[in-house]
Amino acid sequence: MYSQFFKRFFDFIIAASALIAISFFLGFVALCIKLDSPGPVFFRQKRAGRNGKYFDIYKFRSMTVKAKTDGKDFEPGAASRITRIGKYLRKSKIDELPQLINVMTGEMSLVGPRPEVEQYIRLYQERWDRILGTSPGITDPASIKFRNEEELLAAAENPEDEYRRVILPRKLEIYEDYVKNISFVNDVKILVGTIFVVLKG
Numbered sequence: 001m002y003s004q005f006f007k008r009f010f011d012f013i014i015a016a017s018a019l020i021a022i023s024f025f026l027g028f029v030a031l032c033i034k035l036d037s038p039g040p041v042f043f044r045q046k047r048a049g050r051n052g053k054y055f056d057i058y059k060f061r062s063m064t065v066k067a068k069t070d071g072k073d074f075e076p077g078a079a080s081r082i083t084r085i086g087k088y089l090r091k092s093k094i095d096e097l098p099q100l101i102n103v104m105t106g107e108m109s110l111v112g113p114r115p116e117v118e119q120y121i122r123l124y125q126e127r128w129d130r131i132l133g134t135s136p137g138i139t140d141p142a143s144i145k146f147r148n149e150e151e152l153l154a155a156a157e158n159p160e161d162e163y164r165r166v167i168l169p170r171k172l173e174i175y176e177d178y179v180k181n182i183s184f185v186n187d188v189k190i191l192v193g194t195i196f197v198v199l200k201g
Helices: 004-021 023-036 084-092 099-104 118-123 125-131 141-145 149-155 159-180 184-200
Strands: 042-048 054-060 109-111 137-139
Touching: 004 023, 004 099, 004 109, 004 184, 023 054, 023 084, 042 118, 054 099, 099 137, 109 184, 118 125, 118 159, 125 159, 137 184, 141 159, 141 184, 149 159
Parallel strands: 109 137
Antiparallel strands: 042 054
């Protein structure tokens, strides 16, 4: 049986080991970000966690900092704001590595439905309530399937509408299937699949 305790134990051991192993690399990335553009090293945003509890997700900052003036946060690709180092961080998914901190604190898992912002949780609240019975993760089957999501959205006539009406419902189907069939073996397969996709580029 794949209990929450075992999943949490597995997550903690792997995340702690990874953070120790790549600590110098993470420091190097942080230095590159600071030298490349003004602003903080990390990007933080409220996302829905297990049982609907919101937390701050961490990513390496890959975009220039700007004041929020219109309340619109949906900027797929946002090529004009992506920094020089940010382009490589996003392409390689290195910008996601700080989420190992979220895994260490128990807010996230290595594998699980990707955490979403509140406005898109409210759109499909009942489905999210079922999905968020488990912890959100750094990767999941939807992350592999939609690995080129930014390109898809950037090519859409109305990116936000494309995400809300097309991509997000498909992701929810994948999340629901993951939760229904959650197992240690599946998690390992997803982790290996994610590493393969990232290395393949």
